[in-house]
Amino acid sequence: MSWISTTLTSSLGKKLIVGITGLFLCSFLVVHCGINSLIFLNDGGEAFNIGAYFMATNPVIKIMEYVLFLGLIAHIVQTLLLALENKKARPVGYFKENGNANSKWYSRSMAILGTLILIFLILHLKHFWWSKVSGHLAETGETMFAEMLEIFEKPIIVVIYVLAQISLAYHLLHGFSSAFQTLGFNHIKYNGLIKSVGVVFSLVLPIAFAAMPIVIYFGIIK
């Protein structure tokens, strides 16, 4: 094995892949949230549609879409493999465990939170990504904003979207600062900053995302 594969298949290297892809996915969330937040201008989706059109047609963004999918798949596959391996490291469990005495429940539940987000993601891609690539939008001449208004008419969809954002919030609450620790960024000067940016990040983005289906459902944004 070459040194690269030895590194990336070691326990530390696997975590490195999870951390780097995790932070990359965080950067995607910022862009996604930024463009979607244009709906809050309440201009009938005009600004949002321009943003959505740019994201769908710009060649750099189009290439980044492939990178994003690769990053997402790497993050999912690597964490699933790690979760299985970690399970194997303790074949016989404890009779009585008091995990809350030494760690946060969401830190111990990253795989479950991630799985919930993945289930949501499949539904979400079906809603908004598939309508674009399948040519449904082009055929009907519908805008992305009109698509949003239509999908968020159903209360069950709104509930699923909001629950998914709660999972995302807890996933980020651990994941954001954890990624820095994995990359070796642990320094007395920056630990406070990483921690507080992580908390703000994991609150602001999911709240903004969760607000979108809610305001559309209640007709505040139309």
Next chain:
Amino acid sequence: MSERHINIKLKVWRQKNKSDKGNMEEYALSGVSTDMSFLEMMDTLNEKLTKEDKQPVAFDHDCREGICGMCSMYINGQPHGPLKGVTTCQLHMRTFNDGDTIVVEPWRSAAFPVLKDLIVDRTAFDRIQHAGGFISINTGAAPDANAIPVPKENADEAFLAAQCIGCGACVAACKNSSAMLFTAAKVSQYALLPQGQAERYRRVEAMVAQMDKEGFGACTNTGACSAECPKEISISHIARMNRDYLGAKSTSNAI
């Protein structure tokens, strides 16, 4: 705090040998002095069992003053019990109340197989240490003071890492049975000192490779290891190990 006497129930893991399936057994102990250490309470249980012509509970112990790292019980869902920064031998029965049921289990990890009852085989830690947790040259007699300048904060930090007694509570506490805190402490204590620099990269590569080979899990950064460590070793050492490992892998001459 004045001495009290309490009645307790114990649920203890009993396992005859490595291949035995094992099970939890219940015992009742009355009139336990709250001044007893947890291990003294276990001694009392064993005296009782011996008198009843039953097999005493096998458990590891040695110094009984919190510095050797031999005692290793998982008590009421936490390694070394509910107190922070102490080993099982330094846990006293005054922490418990009359009528309590106390669950006592061995460390659980594929890399720490149970040998008997509460005793696990922790030689995996020895092998990690043997892989690189040392300085190969003969350091000779004690050098003159200040012959090798070491900044005070580095000396302190190295000393904090060197406090690791290798008890394995980090592995027992971690949901992944990861040995990162142990390995990181051993890597750090040399990485922070001038004497450790010559072999710094070779050391971290070899020790991490051995850690992986032993079958410990990976790190999720839950922080449980550090919270349960009787020597309260910080996870900042794990970050240092991560840095050193990546530095070593990307720059060392080992292809």
